[in-house]
Amino acid sequence: MRVTQSDPAGAPASAPARLLTPADVRRLADRLGVRPTKTLGQNFVTDAGTVRRIVRVAGVGPDDVVLEVGPGLGSLTLALLPHAHRVTAVEIDPRLAAALPGTVAEHAPGLAGRLEVVTADAMRITELPGPPPTALVANLPYNVAVPVVLHLLELLPSLERGLVMVQAEVADRLAARPGGRTYGVPSAKAAWYADVRRAGSVGRNVFWPAPNVDSGLVELRRRPAPSASASRAEVFAVIDAAFAQRRKTLRAALAGWAGSPAAAESLLRAAGVDPAMRGEALDIAAFARIAEQKR
Incomplete structure (x- = not known):
């Protein structure tokens, strides 16, 4: 520089x-x-x-x-x-x-x-x-x-x-x-x-x-970050996984990130997100809630 x-x-x-x-x-x-x-x-x-x-x-x-x-x-x-x-x-x-x-x-x-x-x-x-x-x-x-x-x-x-x-x-x-x-x-x-x-x-x-x-x-x-507990990197990992196969449901798309489809479903339900939804339906606050559940 x-x-x-x-x-x-x-x-x-x-x-x-x-x-x-x-x-x-x-x-x-x-x-x-x-x-x-x-x-x-x-x-x-x-x-x-x-x-x-x-x-x-x-x-x-x-x-x-x-x-x-x-x-x-x-x-x-x-x-x-x-x-x-x-x-x-x-x-x-x-x-x-x-x-x-x-x-x-x-x-x-x-x-x-x-x-x-x-x-x-x-x-x-x-x-x-x-x-x-x-x-x-x-x-x-x-x-x-x-x-x-x-x-x-x-x-x-x-x-x-x-x-x-x-x-x-x-x-x-x-x-x-x-x-x-x-x-x-x-x-x-x-x-x-x-x-x-x-x-x-x-x-x-x-x-x-x-x-x-x-x-x-x-x-x-x-504006302030939408999560006080999940880091930017943790939330971005959820976003990347959700959109890597955007036609799949979140239960399927986040299976690799969570460890399995069942684990993904459990984390999604804990975050108040329907596992049958797709990533394009979620705002940043929802992605942050999902990341928080894995901590």
Whole structure:
């Protein structure tokens, strides 16, 4: 992990930032020799209205330390800086990470002191420099969005809320409620940490290059864990088992986890759950009650 700090001087709350235009995005990419890759999920936002909307919906304020994952060329970073106390930007591509402070200095010179850039894979970080982040605001690469969100919520209990832009299908899965086909492992595990809801849609034409799918905004609001006795790992083991064969009843699906179908039925009944139900019918509180019975 490499950290780049901008000029530590503070910035006035009203300091302006000139947001990137589509021409700016292409100019910066050409200058850096960057060609967006599917491997890193690089689709750069070119629309100023979209990044302003994200910041507005996220409710970023002057006391917030914002964690941004995958800042890319800096479109969202520049929109965040005038509103936040500080932005910690985690970027896996060393070329983009090295260039970001210069882009901020060019487009928002009075705000450079609010930015800290960390060159690292967000899935592998174990700590962050500076004050603990209070909000996650990011345009996340589609292929790693769910594991990144879950990793950061677990790693950083200081995160009070988040607003992430992800593939529309992923947004639906994260925000799904029990009872539907969209509800599954991502929905249940995200619910361990936060209340999750869909916060809007984003068309594909605001990106360069334009992806083949639309995007969605997902809002997360931290809340207490639903169990005081079962650990996250214990509850997640139940969730994984329940959805590994989601067409099976819980009595059958949890047989391996519990030791046998009969043991699974006993634990389910003790938790107040019908053994004939399927995992998609249970909310996070029910999964937690099941895990508690095995302790």
